[in-house]
Amino acid sequence: MDMDKYEIFKKDVNRLINIDLDYYKEKQMKRRISSLLTRNNFKDFDDYFLGLKEDKLLLEQFINYLTINVSEFYRNPSQWTVLENNIIPALIDNNKRGLKIWSSACSTGEEPYSLVMMLSNFFPLKDIKVLATDIDEEAMNKAKVGLYSEKSLANLPKGFKEKYFTRIEGSYKISDEIKKCVEYKKMDLLKDRFPTNIDLITCRNVMIYFTEEAKELLYSKFYNSLNDKGILFVGSTEQIIMPEKHKLKAAKTFFYEKIV
Numbered sequence: 001m002d003m004d005k006y007e008i009f010k011k012d013v014n015r016l017i018n019i020d021l022d023y024y025k026e027k028q029m030k031r032r033i034s035s036l037l038t039r040n041n042f043k044d045f046d047d048y049f050l051g052l053k054e055d056k057l058l059l060e061q062f063i064n065y066l067t068i069n070v071s072e073f074y075r076n077p078s079q080w081t082v083l084e085n086n087i088i089p090a091l092i093d094n095n096k097r098g099l100k101i102w103s104s105a106c107s108t109g110e111e112p113y114s115l116v117m118m119l120s121n122f123f124p125l126k127d128i129k130v131l132a133t134d135i136d137e138e139a140m141n142k143a144k145v146g147l148y149s150e151k152s153l154a155n156l157p158k159g160f161k162e163k164y165f166t167r168i169e170g171s172y173k174i175s176d177e178i179k180k181c182v183e184y185k186k187m188d189l190l191k192d193r194f195p196t197n198i199d200l201i202t203c204r205n206v207m208i209y210f211t212e213e214a215k216e217l218l219y220s221k222f223y224n225s226l227n228d229k230g231i232l233f234v235g236s237t238e239q240i241i242m243p244e245k246h247k248l249k250a251a252k253t254f255f256y257e258k259i260v
């Protein structure tokens, strides 16, 4: 792919979404974007940019791809509503002994802490345990500190901010009682052994970095990791094309149930 097209692409992207790719390592970024556009069947940067302008999901995928560690509480809030109103109650019905929950690319902790806060609507905190794993130890160290920007809290349901955060200068610190419910462990999704007997796995906004082959491997590992009727919750650009092939079925959009 020639250089000029990438220069133009960078300017166009900056105008469209206000992300300046000049701030990113050029060689790596160019290579990564090239592989992303090829995977999405575009032929070059021009062609891809036209796609980005027209297709919101494609644009979201692109932004996620650029912002590797970025997370927020209750990311894609409507999916968390489905989780709270449909998925969790069904899991509880199926399973009287409490739920085993795993946030599998937890980054800086917003996702596992959101899970704990949501579960606090169903169980006392002392009975809640969420396993949180990531390949990036530095991100998990930030999670353990638990200091967040106001912006990352924007989608939190009413009441949680006051109940579980303390304001420290410009940031918000999550309370120890929430932190205590999360156990962090380093894990590479593509190489390490998975925990078993899990009722709910979240794997969100990480599979976009992976090849088709890697994703196939991951689906089968998740299948083995889940309890019967357990649920895999994926990110908003990560729907599984043929879930039945992996003995999963769509319980709701973005939620896949293990077929018994």
Ligand SMILES: C[S@@+](CC[C@H](N)C(=O)[O-])C[C@H]1O[C@@H](n2cnc3c(N)ncnc32)[C@H](O)[C@@H]1O
Residues within 6 Å of the ligand: 067, 068, 069, 070, 071, 072, 075, 104, 105, 106, 107, 108, 110, 111, 133, 134, 135, 136, 139, 187, 188, 189, 190, 203, 204, 205, 206, 209, 235
């Ligand atoms: C965009 S964050 C997603 C955070 C959260 N799940 C969310 O949706 O907001 C992606 C995370 O995936 C992690 N990651 C990338 N490759 C991984 C791998 N092979 N195994 C485990 N985690 C990985 C990164 O370190 C990063 O923290």
